[in-house]
Amino acid sequence: MRTRGSGVLLHITSLPSRFGIGDLGPGAYNFIRFLKDSGQRYWQILPIHPTEYEYDNSPYHALSAFAGNPLLISPEVMVSDGFIDPKDLEPVPVFTTGSVDFSRVIAYKEEVFARAFERFKGSENRSEFEKFCNKNAKWLDDYTLFQALRKKFSPLRWGDWPSDLKLRSPEALDRIRAEEADSVLREKFLQYLFSLQWSAFRTKCREAGILLIGDIPIYVDYDSADVWVYPRFFKLDESLKPEVIAGVPPDYFSETGQIWDSPVYEWDEIQSTGFSWWIQRIEHLASLVDYIRIDHFRGLIGFWEIPAGSETAVTGRWVPAPGYDLLNTLAKRSAYLPIIAEDLGIITPDVREVMREFSLPGMKVLIFAFGAGIAGSPYIPHNIPRDCVVYTGTHDNAPISGWFRAEASEEERRNLSAYLGHELRAEEVTWMLIRLAMMSVGNTVIIPMQDLLNLGNESRMNTPGSKTGNWLWRVKEEQIPDTLSGYLHDMTALYSRL
Incomplete structure (x- = not known):
């Protein structure tokens, strides 16, 4: 990311598909072609793990x-790879095209x-599957x-399972593996399918010159394989329930x-292992994408810890x-850290110092x-440094059009017009930004797909702090005009980002 370039933010679930959700099938390959034709270098996605x-x-x-989300597996690619017949896809329900049900x-x-899976169990040649299972056994067996x-x-x-399984008694685990062998095999099969499809997708990206930007959430969910397997790495009480939980103090959102x-993490325990779990996590994702x-x-430098059961985050502490x-341990393993630091919100000098020390670019969001x-303002163009990633907005913000029409204050609208030197019409704000x-x-530069299409708040991906109605938006094929790739290519060339 040390040369000029640009790309698009669009999660895979938001791609067009006849199966109700974006996946690693034709919609993904069509979008790769769109990016290439538009002169783009990057495709940024959201986390790809099971939800x-x-x-x-x-x-x-x-x-x-570590695991991939089976919902991203393409039924069409399953057919072309010989795992299922076309008739086995029928009947395909009529799904809503603009959102995920x-x-x-x-x-x-x-x-x-x-x-x-029933067909797979009857197959004789499982050598590639077995290779996959052996290569990924460290996380795959437990997951x-x-x-x-x-x-x-x-x-x-898992914290309410029978105590021998909750505490991972070796005898209990051996017994349950035998009892649930078919279910375990099915989950391994799905991860194998995901791996095959991801590998083919990644190859297509590389052939088109598109670099993938992946995403690591700072935390993992309590009800996850990682907390079950490594409870000592987290601040849990005697019954293995969270003592404290993660969050952020009052802020912009x-x-x-x-x-x-x-x-939250029990960092002393993690550090005592040489950060093995964190290193494995980062290196695993680095094998799937180009940047992370x-x-x-900032949670890696200091985190907001909230007593479990609190109604708001106000009661937390740093x-x-x-x-x-x-990061120093990672740097000793690799001369270059392909990491982007999401440094929005309350950022203290110690966080900035760590970013400078390891040459990690941060994020500048124009809105x-x-x-x-x-x-x-650190986000205004005349203050933006060279080594950063510039966004019009992120998945956590309203698209520019929706922001300007419904959320921007009068002061923000006035300042934006003054900065550009003329009064703005709502319909032109997105492309001006x-x-x-x-x-x-x-x-x-990374532009959310919603902004490239000049969409409003109906296409918002996530509203921080809300617990329902998020992650649903999908782009419709007919929303992408034939002229968009040429227009974007010309702008990309004009500003020397090809």
């Missing part, structure tokens, strides 16, 4: 820090996966057993802060974390720039 219906299928509440998508894909147990004891979380319901955005990066030592103190981002000195 929970209980948490609104948020990619930031995952069941594993997760309950119907999950029900349909479960049926397709069941048919494919697939965890999934089998979640289904067996649903709706209980919320007057009472945010509670994330994830356990660490969400809530606790230091050994992020410098973690934050036009409030009070505009001249000195895209142009500001592109012409900035920032090496990298």
Whole structure:
């Protein structure tokens, strides 16, 4: 990211598909072609791990820090790879095209996966599958057993399972592996399918010159394989329930802060292992993408710890974390850290110092720039440094059009017009901000797909602090005009980002 370039933010679930959710099939390959034709270098996605219906299928509440989300598996690619017949996809429900109906998508894909698994069990040649299982055994064995147990004891979380399984008694684990062998095999099969499809997708990206920017949530969910397997790495009480939980204090997004319901790390225990779990986590994702955005990066230096059961995040406190030592350990393993630091919110000097020490680019979001103190804002184009990633907005913000029409204050609208030198019509604001981002000195520019399409708040991906109605938006094929790639290519060339 040390040369000028630009790209698009679009999560895979938001791609067009006839199966109710974006996946690693034709919609992904069509979008790769769009990026190439538009002169783009980067495709930024959100976390790709298995999600929970209980948490609104948020990619930031995952069941594993390593496994892939089976909902991203393409039924069409399963057909072309020979895992299922075309007739086994029928009947395909009529899905809503502009949003994800997760309950119907999950029900349909479960049926397709069941048919494919029955066929797979009857196959004789499993050598590639066995290679995959052996290569990934360190996380795969525990994750697939965890999934089998979640289904067996649903709706209980692992902290309420029978004590011998909750405490991972070796005898109990051996017994349950034998009892749930078919369920475990099915989960391994789904991870194998994901791996095959991801590998093919990644190859297509590389052939087109598209670099993938992945995303690591700073925390993992309590009801995840990682906390079950490594409870000593988290601040849990004697019954292995969270003592304290993660979140952030009051900020731009919320007057009472945010509670994330994830356990916080017991960093002394993690550090005593040489940060082995964190290193494995980062290196695993680095094998799947080209760059890694660490969400809530400041949590590696100091984190907001909230007593479990609190109604708001106001009762929390800041606790230091050994992020410098973690990054230093990573740096000794690799000369270059392909990391983007999500440094939005309350950022203290020690966080900035760590970013400088390891040459980690931060994020500059233009819609934050036009409030009070505009001249000195770190997000205003004339203050943006070269080594950063410039965004018009992120998945946590309203699209530019929606922001300007419904959320921007009169002061922000006035400042934006003054900065550009003329009164703005609402319909032109989005592309003016895209142009500001592109012409900035920032090496990298990422534009959300919603902004490229000049969409409003109906296309918002997430509203921080809200627990329902998020992660649903999907782009419709007919929303992408034929002229968009040429127009974007010309702008990209004009500002020397090809």
